[in-house]
Every structure is written in C-alpha cells, then in structure tokens.
Amino acid sequence: xxxxxxxxxxxxxxxxxxxxxxxxxxxxxxxxxxxxxxxxxxxxxxxxxxxxxxxxxxxxxxxxxxxxxxxxxxxxxxxxxxxxxxxxxxxxxxxxxxxxxxxxxxxxxxxxxxxxxxxxxxxxxxxxxxxxxxxxxxxxxxxxxxxxxxxxxxxxxxxxxxxxxxxxxxxxxxxxxxxxxxxxxxxxxxxxxxxxxxxxxxxxxxxxxxxxxxxxxxxxxxxxxxxxxxxxxxxxxxxxxxxxxxxxxxxxxxxxxxxxxxxxxxxxxxxxxxxxxxxxxxxxxxxxxxxxxxxxxxxxxxxxxxxxxxxxxxxxxxxxxxxxxxxxxxxxxxxxxxxxxxxxxxxxxxxxxxxxxxxxxxxxxxxxxxxxxxx
Numbered sequence: 465x466x467x468x469x470x471x472x473x474x475x476x477x478x479x480x481x482x483x484x485x486x487x488x489x490x491x492x493x494x495x496x497x498x499x500x501x502x503x504x505x506x507x508x509x510x511x512x513x514x515x516x517x518x519x520x521x522x523x524x525x526x527x528x529x530x531x532x533x534x535x536x537x538x539x540x541x542x543x544x545x546x547x548x549x550x551x552x553x554x555x556x557x558x559x560x561x562x563x564x565x566x567x568x569x570x571x572x573x574x575x576x577x578x579x580x581x582x583x584x585x586x587x588x589x590x591x592x593x594x595x596x597x598x599x600x601x602x603x604x605x606x607x608x609x610x611x612x613x614x615x616x617x618x619x620x621x622x623x624x625x626x627x628x629x630x631x632x633x634x635x636x637x638x639x640x641x642x643x644x645x646x647x648x649x650x651x652x653x654x655x656x657x658x659x660x661x662x663x664x665x666x667x668x669x670x671x672x673x674x675x676x677x678x679x680x681x682x683x684x685x686x687x688x689x690x691x692x693x694x695x696x697x698x699x700x701x702x703x704x705x706x707x708x709x710x711x712x713x714x715x716x717x718x719x720x721x722x723x724x725x726x727x728x729x730x731x732x733x734x735x736x737x738x739x740x741x742x743x744x745x746x747x748x749x750x751x752x753x754x755x756x757x758x759x760x761x762x763x764x765x766x767x768x769x770x771x772x773x774x775x776x777x778x779x780x781x782x783x784x785x786x787x788x789x790x791x792x793x794x795x796x797x798x799x800x801x802x803x804x805x806x807x808x809x810x811x812x813x814x815x816x817x818x819x820x821x822x823x824x825x826x827x828x829x830x831x832x833x834x835x836x837x838x839x
Contacts, residue, residue, distance in 0.1 A: 483508050483509065483510050483525035483526070483527045484502070484507040484508045484509065484527060484528055484529065484598070485502055485507050485508070485509040485510075485527055485528070485529045485530070485531065485594060486509070486510050486511075486512065486518060486521050486522050486525065486527045486529075486530045486531070487499065487502075487509060487510070487511050487512070487530075487531045488512045488513075488514075488515060488517075488518030488521075488530065488531065488532050488533060488536075488541075488544060489511075489513070489531070489532075489533040489536070489560065490513050490514060490533060490536045490537060491533070492513075492645055494533070494560070494583065495511045495513070497587075498511075498531060498560075498590065499511060500698050501587040501590050501591060502590075502591075502594065503694045503698075504587070504591075504694065504697045504698070505591045505594065505595070507594065507598075510525060510527075511643065512643055513643045513645060514536055514537060514538050514539065514643070515536055515538060515539030515540065515541070515543060515544040516538060516539050517639075517643050518530070518532070518544060519539075519544065519547055519548075519551075522548065522551065522552075522555070523551065526552070527555065528554070528555065528556065528597070528598055528601035528602070529555070529556045529557075529558060529594055529597040529598060529601060530544075530548055530555055530556070530557050530558070531558050531559075531560050531594075532544050532545060532548075532557055532558070532559055532560065532577075533559075533560055533561060534559060534561040534563060534568065534572070535561065535562070535563055541559065541561070541572075542571070542572070542575065545557050545559075545572060545575045545576060545577055546575055546576075548576070549575065549576040553604065554601050554604040554605045555601065556578045556597035556598070556600045556601045556604075557572075557576055557577045557578060558577065558578060558579045558580075558581065558593050558594070558597055559572045559577045559579070559580045559581065560581045560583060560585070561580075561581075561582060561583060562582070562583040568580075578596070578597055578600055579593045579596070579597065581593060638651060658682065658720075659679070661682060661719065661720040661723070662675075662678050662679045662681075662682045662720075663675075663678075664719065664720075665678055665681070665682060665718055665719075665720060666678040668718070668750060682720055685714065685718065685720065685721055686720065686721070686724050688710070688713055688714070689710055689721050689724050689725060689728070690724075690728065692706055692709045692710055692713075693706060693725065693728050693729065695709075698728070698729065700729050700730075700731060703725075703729065703731065703736070703739070704739065704743075706725065707722075707725070707736075707739070707740060707746060708745070708746075710725075711745075711746060711747065715747070715750075715751040715752065715753060715791070716747040716748065716749060716750055716751045717740055717746055717747060717748055718750075719748075722736050722737060722740065749787075750787045750791065750794070751787060751791075751794045752787045752788060752790075752791050752792045752793040752794040753791065753792050753793075753832075754792060754793050754794070754812060754813055754832055755794050755796065755811075755812075755813060756776060756780070756793055756794065756795050756796065756810065756811070756812050757796045757797070757798045757801070757810060757811045758772055758773045758776060758784075758795075758796070758797055758798070758808070758809075758810045759797075759798055759799075759800060759801045759807070759808065759809045759810065759811075760773070760797045760798065760799065761798075761799050761800035761801070761804070761807075763804035763807040764804070764807040764808040764809055765808075766807070767807040767808045767819070768808050768819070769807070769808040771808075772808045772810060772819065772820075773797065775822055775825070776795065776810065776825065777795060779822070779825055779826060779829055780793050780795060780829065782794075782795050783795070784796060784797045785797075790833075792832060792833060793829070793832070801816070803816060806818035806819075807819075812828070
C-alpha cells in the first residue's frame, strides 16, 4: 500500500504510553504500510504476525482498534475476531483482507467487525476506517462507564528493576522481533551496532564513564528523529528540512541521528552525509545551546582579544573550539566580525559585546546555567 498520503491531524484519543491500534497480519509489507500510515494519522500502533501473538498483544496493550487479516497461518482471522469480542466489547475490529467477498464481509460483521477493507487499500481509506473505529470505541467505553458495566483494565504492576526482570523484558522484545520474521543474529547484530554508536557518541562528548546515560540519550535522540520524520509523512523529498529540524532540537547532527534517518527513509547514508557536508548550515560537531565567538582579527588582537579569550575560557572551563560537558556553551575564535570599532569584541548567540567585564560575563553565564546570585 502507498504510505505517502497527506498528514492527518493528531489523534484526540491518545494518552501517554497507550497503544491505539494493533495490526494482526502475516504480510510484512502490509504491517509496515499500516504502521507508517497510522503514525501519520497520530496513532500509536503495534504489530503482530499471527493470531496468537496478536491476542497476547491486545491483552497487554488494550488498544481501541484492531486490524485483522482473515487468512493467516495457525489461528485465522475469524477465530481472532471471536476472541476479541469476548475479551473487551469496546475494542473495534476492522477486517483487512485480499480475499474479500460479500459472504465473508457479512460473516465477519456478524461476529463483530465494524468495517471490511479489501487489499490493496489507500492510506486515506485506512485512516478513515480507523478514525471511525476510534469514535465507536470511545462511545462504547463511555456507555459502559455510564451504565456501570465497565471493568477496570488489567494494568500490570511495574516490576522492580533487577537482573531477572530486565532479562524477561529483553526476552519479550526478542519475541516481538521474531514476530516480524527477523532472525536472532540480526537482532543482536543491530543492537550491538546501536551500542557502538552510543559508545562513539560518549567519546565525542567526553562521557565515556556515563554509559547508562549515553544509551538513554541515544534512545531519546532516535525517538526525536522518529517524531520529526513522522511529522513529514516519511517523505524523502523533504530530507533537508528533516535534518534542519533535528539540528534545531539537538544543536548539531550526531552520526547516530543521520544513520537512523538513513534506515527510516531508506536513503543511503553516503547521500545524507554528502548533503550535510555540502551545506554550511549543518554542524557535525557538538554545539552547546549558546555559541560564544571571540574575534581574533587584527584590531581585536591589538586591543586585548587574547586576554578576553583567556578570561572567557577560564569562566566556562573550555578551550576555543570546545563545548562544555553539559552542552551549554561552545567557545569559538573567529577572524573578523566586521565591527572593529568595538574591539575587542565577542558575540554571545546573536548579541555583540564590546570588551565585557568579567563580572558581567560571570553574571550572564550563571544566568544561562540557572544559577542565582546570592544576595
């Protein structure tokens, strides 16, 4: 199915950590196409490649809508539909099948399906059906609450953090990887690759001793990239704008974000790297939230630019060309700012300063760091 349709506004039914839609289909291309389309519509989705795994996923995540293929190995779609209606009547089922007929449509509707989509279907048709399903599910849940028949969702207690529970979580993730038809060796290979990216990132930032934090930072960055790509509907022709948005959020373009964009959009990494190297607007080196530039041109040098650089460097604890460990400040020396009458001159972000006093600099830097002067 074509996933390059127009972006639909964000779903009003989302809540934090909630799965909106579960897709149960044994065709990888259909699952991926549905996932991307649902993301453009603002829906969180999860994928299962067979009926048994799909029912387990529904029981864990409590979605509002379930897309079900009729023809699958093992438990077929009819059996899944029957089990879903028994599990939670407020779940809306939508049949997706390549073997559509009037008889099968009538039969599935009798079991409880709300809609019947024949493959191939368009992204617009899928989102239209899911939007309608979400409204039906919402109405059903509100009715059950009003009538006092709603049962509380079975939300498992959060397991304590220990080695055994982490292993169980990892095993569950591996099971999800298998459900996509992928191999164990590939899973561990790609996971190891992402870990190496985290180690490289830690070295770039001088945080080799903070492995846990760096891994979590990588996860944050890659989820940020996913959100940005999703906002553009996974369209390759807006690659430059996607890269600019990533840089606007992170202040630079770490290598792991470029490689993730490559994987998500199926664009060769070499092509992306050549683009960010060609345009001066992109930064491949770490940059702080605030860029501090000190002019070392002739006029500024004569009037004490070296001393100004030394004082600023001492206050920030970084050398020219470096960024502090908190990613707040990047200190740079430049040749000429074109305002020699103000020499020696420095620029903090977009504001020019003529030979600033140490006390003024300290006050301003403390303000950026969130420190309050004692009275």
